[in-house]
Amino acid sequence: MPECVTCGTIVPEGTRYCPHCGTAQQPPERAVTSAGLLESKPPPLPPPVWSTQSAVPEGQPIAHGRKGKGLSKGATLAIVLAVCALVLIVLAVVFGVVFFANVIGAPADVANNYVKAVNAGELDTAWSYLSTATQKEETRSGFDSKLGDLKGAISKWNTSNINIDMTGSGRATIVMNLALRDGSTSAWDMTLVKQNSDWKIRAVSPR
Numbered sequence: 001m002p003e004c005v006t007c008g009t010i011v012p013e014g015t016r017y018c019p020h021c022g023t024a025q026q027p028p029e030r031a032v033t034s035a036g037l038l039e040s041k042p043p044p045l046p047p048p049v050w051s052t053q054s055a056v057p058e059g060q061p062i063a064h065g066r067k068g069k070g071l072s073k074g075a076t077l078a079i080v081l082a083v084c085a086l087v088l089i090v091l092a093v094v095f096g097v098v099f100f101a102n103v104i105g106a107p108a109d110v111a112n113n114y115v116k117a118v119n120a121g122e123l124d125t126a127w128s129y130l131s132t133a134t135q136k137e138e139t140r141s142g143f144d145s146k147l148g149d150l151k152g153a154i155s156k157w158n159t160s161n162i163n164i165d166m167t168g169s170g171r172a173t174i175v176m177n178l179a180l181r182d183g184s185t186s187a188w189d190m191t192l193v194k195q196n197s198d199w200k201i202r203a204v205s206p207r
Helices: 073-119 123-128 132-137 140-150
Strands: 030-032 038-040 154-164 171-180 185-195 198-206
Touching: 073 123, 073 140, 073 154, 073 171, 073 185, 073 198, 123 140, 132 198
Parallel strands: none
Antiparallel strands: 030 038, 154 171, 171 185, 185 198
């Protein structure tokens, strides 16, 4: 019978703790099998050893995951050029809109406002759209006499064939299409000139 490793008390086989002192008993290293052969018991594994020391060799960088490949210089340059081209296109569109509004739209607005004032019977306003040279050639009484009958007679009007002299002379020609309330139509050939940076009507010739 085996004895307790601590107090010497006989401990029955298979008992894990001494019944006298309670000490855990060491199982035998070898056991006899039913075949009469000795069977070796593997020794217990040693407890794991925890260490704060880095497993990375000294002087070696620590990897933090695989880095993805960045864009090549050619791809980056292509993107930059594409963005620059897009910006230039946007600027060209904006410039075109401003050019149309200031250069082409301005004389057309004056012509439309002139007809609107005539149709509303606002002859003072219509007179203000005439150039200084035209006002000198036309008396105010004659102007009122010619256009007084057109009050409320025009139902629709629109400009067409706008031509602007881009050589710096400051002249523009516009065809004003009129639809009268009696069902008839008419067209005016209007000449405008630049006067102190403003467009003014130089002449109106009905067809």
